[in-house]
Amino acid sequence: METKIKEKTKVMELDHYNFLIDTTNSCQLDCIYCYKGHEKNTQKMDVKKVWNTVNSFLKSNSQLRSFKFHFMGGEPLIAWSQMRKLNSLAKDYSEKNNLSFGWGATSNLILLDEEKKEVFIKEKASIHCSIDGPKKIHNQNRPYANGRGSFLDVEKNIPLALAITPNDTARVTVTPKSANNLLEISEFLLDKGFKKVGLFPVFDMEWTNSEMKIWSNEIAKSMAKFGPDKITTFVRNRGEREIFSYCGAGKSL
Numbered sequence: 001m002e003t004k005i006k007e008k009t010k011v012m013e014l015d016h017y018n019f020l021i022d023t024t025n026s027c028q029l030d031c032i033y034c035y036k037g038h039e040k041n042t043q044k045m046d047v048k049k050v051w052n053t054v055n056s057f058l059k060s061n062s063q064l065r066s067f068k069f070h071f072m073g074g075e076p077l078i079a080w081s082q083m084r085k086l087n088s089l090a091k092d093y094s095e096k097n098n099l100s101f102g103w104g105a106t107s108n109l110i111l112l113d114e115e116k117k118e119v120f121i122k123e124k125a126s127i128h129c130s131i132d133g134p135k136k137i138h139n140q141n142r143p144y145a146n147g148r149g150s151f152l153d154v155e156k157n158i159p160l161a162l163a164i165t166p167n168d169t170a171r172v173t174v175t176p177k178s179a180n181n182l183l184e185i186s187e188f189l190l191d192k193g194f195k196k197v198g199l200f201p202v203f204d205m206e207w208t209n210s211e212m213k214i215w216s217n218e219i220a221k222s223m224a225k226f227g228p229d230k231i232t233t234f235v236r237n238r239g240e241r242e243i244f245s246y247c248g249a250g251k252s253l
């Protein structure tokens, strides 16, 4: 029995690790589909504890050549100073052990500014944006906790995000209500400069069969209009119903 447990908990020896790290449960927004619910706590990651866990994985793998952190949340940039400390520990470790280290984040962009942009660029890090489309649709889905729409605060920071990651795919969470607007959403985001649009239906909302049909027709129309290389999505089957993905800003991909 003891041997079996040890076998099960043994770390797989790979030459690269990706660590998906939730930096905080906190978020400025109250998206209608948020998997963290509407009462979020403000807890942030304990850098020492996270580093100890990461460090034990790194040390246990002699094959390792590179590793990467991808920060998520809540909204990861709320815990910017914790991210910086963790990255600094990882950078020191990688230099001492001849490993390659990189990092990135999925963000709602609200806290992105020139200073952070410079850090991302200097450290060759990437950013992945969560945005649900033009003003009306985005504000319906992604209001602040006080109900005010977040669109203008997100839109003004798109150029900063695209300066960091020019080939980013805009991450759109599609609800049953926005499913018939996929052409409009895609056109808007491609015009804004995103290289691709990821249209990901939220699965913890009720979808009627007719809404699912509208969604798949709109996906087909968007792919036909903009090219299949510009539109990405994710659907898998479970029994008779399709199940859909969470918002990437709040949930591991």
Ligand code: SF4
Binding pocket: 027, 028, 029, 030, 031, 033, 034, 035, 036, 073, 074, 075, 108, 130, 142, 247, 248, 249, 250
């Ligand atoms: S879905 Fe993501 S961006 Fe929206 S409230 Fe939740 S954690 Fe924040």
